[in-house]
Amino acid sequence: MNIYLQLLIQASFSYLSTVAFAVCINVPRRGLNCAGLSGMIGWLTYWALMQLHLSVMIANLAGAFLIGLFGLLFARWKKMPVITFNIPGLVPLVPGGTAYEAVRAFAQNHQTLGIELSVKVAMVAGSIAVGFMFAQLVADLTRPRWGSWRKLAKK
Amino acid sequence: MGVQEVRTDRNELLDTCLLAGRILIEGGSEMSRVEDTMSRIISNAGVKDAALFTTPTGIFASIQNQPFLQLRAIQTRDIDLEKIARVNTLSRQFAAKEINLSQFHRALIHLDGHVPYFPMWLQIICAGIVSALLMVVFTQQYDFFDIPLAGLTGAVGFVVATYIRRLTKIKFISELTGGLALALCALIGVRMGLGHNLDNILIGGVMPLVPGVAITNSIRDLMSGHLLTGMARGMEAVLTACAIGFGIAIIISL
Numbered sequence: 001m002n003i004y005l006q007l008l009i010q011a012s013f014s015y016l017s018t019v020a021f022a023v024c025i026n027v028p029r030r031g032l033n034c035a036g037l038s039g040m041i042g043w044l045t046y047w048a049l050m051q052l053h054l055s056v057m058i059a060n061l062a063g064a065f066l067i068g069l070f071g072l073l074f075a076r077w078k079k080m081p082v083i084t085f086n087i088p089g090l091v092p093l094v095p096g097g098t099a100y101e102a103v104r105a106f107a108q109n110h111q112t113l114g115i116e117l118s119v120k121v122a123m124v125a126g127s128i129a130v131g132f133m134f135a136q137l138v139a140d141l142t143r144p145r146w147g148s149w150r151k152l153a154k155k
Numbered sequence: 156m157g158v159q160e161v162r163t164d165r166n167e168l169l170d171t172c173l174l175a176g177r178i179l180i181e182g183g184s185e186m187s188r189v190e191d192t193m194s195r196i197i198s199n200a201g202v203k204d205a206a207l208f209t210t211p212t213g214i215f216a217s218i219q220n221q222p223f224l225q226l227r228a229i230q231t232r233d234i235d236l237e238k239i240a241r242v243n244t245l246s247r248q249f250a251a252k253e254i255n256l257s258q259f260h261r262a263l264i265h266l267d268g269h270v271p272y273f274p275m276w277l278q279i280i281c282a283g284i285v286s287a288l289l290m291v292v293f294t295q296q297y298d299f300f301d302i303p304l305a306g307l308t309g310a311v312g313f314v315v316a317t318y319i320r321r322l323t324k325i326k327f328i329s330e331l332t333g334g335l336a337l338a339l340c341a342l343i344g345v346r347m348g349l350g351h352n353l354d355n356i357l358i359g360g361v362m363p364l365v366p367g368v369a370i371t372n373s374i375r376d377l378m379s380g381h382l383l384t385g386m387a388r389g390m391e392a393v394l395t396a397c398a399i400g401f402g403i404a405i406i407i408s409l
Contacts, residue, residue, distance in 0.1 A: 014288075016288055017284065019281075020284035021281070021285045021363070023277060023278060023281040024281050024285065024363055025234045025235065025236055026234075026236055026237045027237070043292065079247075080240050080243070081188065081236075083184065083188070083236065083239065084236045087236065090367070090368055091289070091362075091367070091368065092289065092292055094371050095371075096361070096365030096367025096370070096396075097289075097358045097361065097362065097365060097367070099365060099366065099370060099392075100358070100399050100403070101358070103400025103401065103404075106400070107400055107401055107404035108404055108407070121370065125370045125371045125374050129374040132375055133379075
């Protein structure tokens with residue numbers, strides 16, 4: 001399939017599915033669009049890095065880092081908590097489907113496959129969490145400067 | 156002003172603070188936000204030296220060297236971001252002195268009972284959309300023939316899990332029946348020739364129910380030093396995955 005058509009499908013599907021999931025977990029209406037955008041950004045980052053044949057963990061880490069950064073921007077812009085954008089934005093990346101496959105493998109007596117999938121769940125979830133930690137670090141580094149800008153603006 | 160600060164009702168203050176914390180935890184907030192919000196409420200009311208202890212099943216708040224200590228148990232833990240956003244707004248208003256403590260308290264009590272939800276039909280349709288689209292995104296196979304069945308499967312699983320959840324207090328049972336129902340739906344659909352690839356349809360169908368976000372959040376909590384919370388939420392996520400996986404495995408191996 002044509003790469004541009006693939007890109008279009010990936011972008012639109014990840015945006016729409018993130019917005020739909022955001023409705024299921026009751027994100028306030030004015031945050032829906034931004035949540036969808038952050039889901040799209042995270043997934044496209046992951047997808048692009050996977051097309052370049054990088055490892056799954058790097059791709060997840062970069063995706064989560066960008067979701068975290070854009071979540072911060074959206075949160076400062078919309079004056080809403082960061083996790084309103086982070087939690088729905090994560091949905092395409094997060095290893096929920098893999099966790100289900102792991103349990104199913106155990107239940108059907110495929111122990112080796114089950115262990116393999118469980119380790120994959122742990123590694124992917126860990127790399128997403130590390131990506132968020134980096135975004136949080138960026139937030140902590142930029143916050144004082146933002147504050148002092150506001151103080152300067154008030155003076 | 157000084158006299159008024161001294162007269163702040165300490166019991167009402169602790170009650171407000173714990174109510175805010177309970178609503179946040181029930182809405183699925185991360186623990187650092189819960190502790191931050193609770194300690195801000197106390198310090199914004201002009202009381203120093205608050206001692207807080209938070210776990211996902213119960214929270215404690217006290218004022219040091221004074222006979223004030225309250226605790227609250229927490230029964231349910233879901234993801235509901237509207238609650239978190241509203242508590243955040245109220246806490247900001249309280250910090251900016253736009254509302255006083257008793258108004259804040261009343262607003263929280265009202266919020267606890269009346270969170271606006273999206274209508275149920277919209278949530279069901281959205282669960283279907285999540286399943287249908289994430290099947291394509293997650294499996295990286297552009298098989299558009301399977302999309303309608305995946306959407307239907309996801310919607311059925313979501314409906315069954317939600318309504319059973321209202322009947323019983325045990326989360327495991329509702330998720331198990333959700334898994335059973337969606338696997339049955341997918342299996343019948345594939346046998347009738349409405350879909351090709353059963354495995355892909357099942358992966359799509361479980362998407363609204365699976366605890367991917369919960370797993371990631373528990374690892375985030377662990378990394379930020381909230382060990383109790385991380386372990387408890389991680390265990391809850393593993394139980395959810397087990398419920399759904401067992402439910403589907405039972406049907407598939409029939």
